[in-house]
Amino acid sequence: MVAPIEAATTSETACNERPIVYTWDPNSNAGKPLFVLGEKRAAFEYRYIDLLRFEQHAPEFLAINPAGTVPVLLLGARTFTESTPMCEYIDAIFEGPRLVPASPLARYHMRWWCRQTDLVAESLSVLGWHNFMGPMVRKLPADEIERLIARIPTQERRISWRKAVFDGFSERQLADARARVADYARMLDHSLGGSQWLVADSFTLADILTFANFYALPLTMPDVVSAAGTPHLWGWLGRIYARPATLRTFAHARSLARRAFDVAAKFGVNVGDCCQ
Amino acid sequence: MVAPIEAATTSETACNERPIVYTWDPNSNAGKPLFVLGEKRAAFEYRYIDLLRFEQHAPEFLAINPAGTVPVLLLGARTFTESTPMCEYIDAIFEGPRLVPASPLARYHMRWWCRQTDLVAESLSVLGWHNFMGPMVRKLPADEIERLIARIPTQERRISWRKAVFDGFSERQLADARARVADYARMLDHSLGGSQWLVADSFTLADILTFANFYALPLTMPDVVSAAGTPHLWGWLGRIYARPATLRTFAHARSLARRAFDVAAKFGVNVGDCCQ
Numbered sequence: 001m002v003a004p005i006e007a008a009t010t011s012e013t014a015c016n017e018r019p020i021v022y023t024w025d026p027n028s029n030a031g032k033p034l035f036v037l038g039e040k041r042a043a044f045e046y047r048y049i050d051l052l053r054f055e056q057h058a059p060e061f062l063a064i065n066p067a068g069t070v071p072v073l074l075l076g077a078r079t080f081t082e083s084t085p086m087c088e089y090i091d092a093i094f095e096g097p098r099l100v101p102a103s104p105l106a107r108y109h110m111r112w113w114c115r116q117t118d119l120v121a122e123s124l125s126v127l128g129w130h131n132f133m134g135p136m137v138r139k140l141p142a143d144e145i146e147r148l149i150a151r152i153p154t155q156e157r158r159i160s161w162r163k164a165v166f167d168g169f170s171e172r173q174l175a176d177a178r179a180r181v182a183d184y185a186r187m188l189d190h191s192l193g194g195s196q197w198l199v200a201d202s203f204t205l206a207d208i209l210t211f212a213n214f215y216a217l218p219l220t221m222p223d224v225v226s227a228a229g230t231p232h233l234w235g236w237l238g239r240i241y242a243r244p245a246t247l248r249t250f251a252h253a254r255s256l257a258r259r260a261f262d263v264a265a266k267f268g269v270n271v272g273d274c275c276q
Numbered sequence: 277m278v279a280p281i282e283a284a285t286t287s288e289t290a291c292n293e294r295p296i297v298y299t300w301d302p303n304s305n306a307g308k309p310l311f312v313l314g315e316k317r318a319a320f321e322y323r324y325i326d327l328l329r330f331e332q333h334a335p336e337f338l339a340i341n342p343a344g345t346v347p348v349l350l351l352g353a354r355t356f357t358e359s360t361p362m363c364e365y366i367d368a369i370f371e372g373p374r375l376v377p378a379s380p381l382a383r384y385h386m387r388w389w390c391r392q393t394d395l396v397a398e399s400l401s402v403l404g405w406h407n408f409m410g411p412m413v414r415k416l417p418a419d420e421i422e423r424l425i426a427r428i429p430t431q432e433r434r435i436s437w438r439k440a441v442f443d444g445f446s447e448r449q450l451a452d453a454r455a456r457v458a459d460y461a462r463m464l465d466h467s468l469g470g471s472q473w474l475v476a477d478s479f480t481l482a483d484i485l486t487f488a489n490f491y492a493l494p495l496t497m498p499d500v501v502s503a504a505g506t507p508h509l510w511g512w513l514g515r516i517y518a519r520p521a522t523l524r525t526f527a528h529a530r531s532l533a534r535r536a537f538d539v540a541a542k543f544g545v546n547v548g549d550c551c552q
Contacts, residue, residue, distance in 0.1 A: 078381070085387035092380035104368035105354070111361035156456060180432060 019044040022064060023071035024051045025257035026249045028121055028128075029083040030070045031212040034252065036087045038245035039208065040096035046252055052136060057151045068153045084114050087205050099205050106200045113198050113206035120184040121213045123177035127220075129164050130174055132256060137165050182224045185217055185233060192232035196239065211240045218263050238267040247271060295320040298340060299347035300327045301533035302525045304397055304404075305359040306346050307488040310528065312363045314521035315484065316372035322528055328412060333427045344429045360390050363481050375481050382476045389474050389482035396460040397489045399453035403496075405440050406450055408532060413441050458500045461493055461509060468508035472515065487516045494539050514543040523547060 019037065021044055024030040030051070037044050049055045049070050057068045065072045065081050073080040073090070080086040091099045101107055137145060145165060152158045169177075188210070191198065198206040217225040218237065227234045240246055241264045250260040261271055295313065297320055300306040306327070313320050325331045325346050333344045341348045341357050349356040349366070356362040367375045377383055413421060421441060428434045445453075464486070467474060474482040493501040494513065503510045516522055517540045526536040537547055 080384060082384075082388045082391050085384050085391065088387065089380050089384040092383070104365050107368070108356060108358075108361050108365040111364065112358045115358050115361065156452065159452070176432065176435070 017076035020047060020074040021045070021071055022047045022049050022061065022074070024049055024056075025253045025255050026212070026260075027253075027257040028124065028213050031249070031257065032083045032087050032209050033071050033073055033090060034249045035208045035212055035245065036090050036099060036205065037094070038249040039099060039243070040090065040094040041245075042090075042094045042096065048252075048254065050254075052133075052255060054148045057148065057153065059151075062153060066153060068157075084118065084205075084209060087209065091205065097203075099203070099208065101200060101202055101204055103200075106202075106204075109199045110204045110206040114209050116184070117206075117210045117213055120180060123180040124213055126169055126173060126177040127181070128256075130169050134164060134168060178221075181214075181217075182221060185214070185221065185225050185230060188214070188236070189230035189233035192236045197236070207236070207240065211237070211246075215240075216259050216263060218266055219259055237263075238269075241267045241269045293352035296323060296350040297321070297347055298323045298325050298337065298350070300325055300332075301529045301531050302488070302536075303529075303533040304400065304489050307525070307533065308359045308363050308485050309347050309349055309366060310525045311484045311488055311521065312366050312375060312481065313370070314525040315375060315519070316366065316370045317521075318366075318370045318372065324528075324530065326530075328409075328531060330424045333424065333429065335427075338429060342429060344433075360394065360481075360485060363485065367481065373479075375479070375484065377476060377478055377480055379476075382478070382480075385475045386480045386482040390485050392460070393482075393486045393489055396456060399456040400489055402445055402449060402453040403457070404532075406445050410440060410444060454497075457490075457493075458497060461490070461497065461501050461506060464490070464512070465506035465509035468512045472512070483512070483516065487513070487522075491516075492535050492539060494542055495535055513539075514545075517543045517545045 019042065021033055021037070023034065023046070026034045034046070049061060051070070055061055056070050062068055064074070065079065067081060069081060071081075071083055071086070073086050080089060088100055101110060137148075140148075149158055149161050149165070152161055188198075195201050197203050198210065215237070218234075224230065225233060225237075241260075247260075247264060247269065250257055250264075253260065264271055295318065297309050297313070299310065299322070302310045310322070325337060327346070331337055332346050338344055340350070341355065343357060345357060347357075347359055347362070349362050356365060364376055377386060413424075416424075425434055425437050425441070428437055464474075471477050473479050474486065491513065494510075500506065501509060501513075517536075523536075523540060523545065526533055526540075529536065540547055
């Protein structure tokens with residue numbers, strides 16, 4: 001019942017250009033291609049876009065990605081801006097371990113997990129704004145905030161930012177976001193009860209992209225995520241922290257994702273000289 | 277630079293079970309697998325879940341999909357609940373025309389479009405609620421509304437439904453939703469200026485899933501989407517309406533998606549006896 005899955009055309013894969021990734025810290029969407037390129041041991045150029053200085057909305061960056069979002073992957077003349085499809089593309093064209101499984105059923109499960117993670121990441125970003133971005137932005141002078149919001153490329157995102165900066169989130173919204181993340185952590189724990197990885201016992205994009213969003217839970221939700229409370233999730237986090245690509249990637253962190261080193265210490269991972 | 281993309285394993289593809297799709301009308305997410313199975317000319321059993329009677333939250337359906345969402349694909353003992361990954365799976369395991377392109381770059385572009393369409397579909401669903409679902413639900417007795425909301429499986433969706441039913445949407449929210457859909461229609465028109473289909477001149481899931489959401493624009497936004505205003509989008513809609521699978525799929529419609537026949541008439545498509 002299967003037509004053959006054709007291999008990529010030669011012209012596409014004979015790309016000798018060094019990839020360039022424009023992104024922030026290895027955190028959530030911004031981190032996804034970094035972890036994937038790290039697992040592939042692919043050389044790439046990392047151009048840091050400081051979200052804390054709103055560089056993603058600066059004219060220089062909008063010239064690269066008019067949507068004003070990170071991450072962006074440049075490969076020769078090609079630009080990639082959607083983080084999850086970008087990771088499938090990286091997996092397809094770079095050598096190294098396969099991170100997308102071969103079977104259609106396992107691929108479905110991988111994409112199912114990526115999708116659930118992306119949905120719950122919205123709640124995580126509510127908490128991130130409340131705890132981290134919001135307080136920082138509100139310290140700026142009012143006219144500077146207005147100037148920064150005015151250059152956001154879409155009306156829709158200008159509205160979201162304005163709401164997040166000036167109104168903040170209600171206690172109810174914050175409680176809902178926390179509950180949703182906690183539920184997901186318990187669901188991950190349950191699903192990892194029978195296997196090492198999320199999909200069919202092989203390490204896939206589902207693990208990497210979920211980890212990119214939830215690597216800090218032992219720090220941010222210690223009441224939910226702990227060795228005793230969620231042992232399977234705990235073990236999974238420990239296994240990913242122990243992968244060489246993980247701390248190599250976090251070594252690029254300048255801001256929020258520096259916290260990964262505190263989490264790694266909980267797992268007894270030897271951080272090493274390069275990453276401190 | 278490419279590792280071979282392996283074909284599916286035999287056990288997975290030797291599936292002789294007749295697929296069962298639980299879904300509503302061929303409309304938005306609910307329609308996606310129907311159009312894809314139609315293009316594949318695959319026989320399947322269609323079990324209609326009436327969203328207008330909230331059957332997706334009934335205990336019988338929650339036994340099949342505890343999340344209470346449509347569409348659901350059953351294939352033997354396997355259940356698929358995420359609509360876009362489900363369509364990639366259908367494409368991989370059923371015979372018929374390939375709807376996912378072979379090259380990684382074209383796949384990225386296909387997934388990029390699917391993602392943009394899913395994002396804009398949120399605005400479309402705001403308009404759908406306002407014009408269609410909301411007025412219908414509000415006609416029910418208050419205790420019946422409460423009973424229906426109480427059985428929605430997640431707290432988060434109970435909150436959204438309650439807001440949609442009782443508060444409705446503000447004029448600002450509705451205007452934003454309309455503007456977002458109109459912008460997307462113009463973007464589709466622009467992108468279709470140079471090619472017949474959204475990705476690399478081949479008909480892919482990007483076309484099908486976008487059409488599943490936006491097939492009614494000539495009716496719902498005639499000021500934006502018309503032969504004169506958006507000629508490339510207009511031509512693309514006409515080409516998809518003319519495909520045999522399209523009206524065969526709409527023939528299943530019992531409710532909202534019946535409007536497709538009015539749109540098809542605008543394109544001069546011969547609806548035929550079977551579909552009236």
